[in-house]
Amino acid sequence: MLKKSLLLYLILLLPLVGCEEKSDNIPAFANPNAPEYRALTFFDAIYNNADMELALKYSTKQHARIIKSYGSVKGYSRYVLNLQFDPGVDLKIDRTLSQVETTSQKTTSVNILFSGFYHGNKINDLREVKFEKVKGQWLISKIAGDPYARR
Numbered sequence: 001m002l003k004k005s006l007l008l009y010l011i012l013l014l015p016l017v018g019c020e021e022k023s024d025n026i027p028a029f030a031n032p033n034a035p036e037y038r039a040l041t042f043f044d045a046i047y048n049n050a051d052m053e054l055a056l057k058y059s060t061k062q063h064a065r066i067i068k069s070y071g072s073v074k075g076y077s078r079y080v081l082n083l084q085f086d087p088g089v090d091l092k093i094d095r096t097l098s099q100v101e102t103t104s105q106k107t108t109s110v111n112i113l114f115s116g117f118y119h120g121n122k123i124n125d126l127r128e129v130k131f132e133k134v135k136g137q138w139l140i141s142k143i144a145g146d147p148y149a150r151r
Helices: 002-017 035-047 052-057 061-069 073-079
Strands: 090-094 107-118 121-134 137-144
Touching: 035 052, 035 073, 035 090, 035 107, 035 121, 035 137, 052 061, 052 073, 061 073, 061 137, 107 137
Parallel strands: none
Antiparallel strands: 090 107, 107 121, 121 137
16 A cells, blocks of 8 residues: 555656756747847837837846837837837747857847738838846847848
């Protein structure tokens, strides 16, 4: 009887061993500390949710000051990003040329693909999001244009 109870206990306990949360092993799209996740959340807050507070949460102080100066995420996206969409933008990470390096650097960048509509016209765009590590957190410091565009 004791062996059966012990065996049952081990069988029930075994699935719980793998439930420990460890963000280092979570894929980037699901890891809230990863630059990729933060970039997608930032742009989702701007284009799909109009949530300035969430956008500010993932920005450096300098970048947050720029966002706030426009009074709304719509103004920021129009005048700073020069990229306007109707709600319902599809956001994806561009992994064409590189993987995001986050282990030892203080800066990194992520390319984000945008696909959506504005006044019925289909718009596809790509932006490079630059990050700085501030107090152990990856924060957006700058958003640059298409890194593959001819200059």
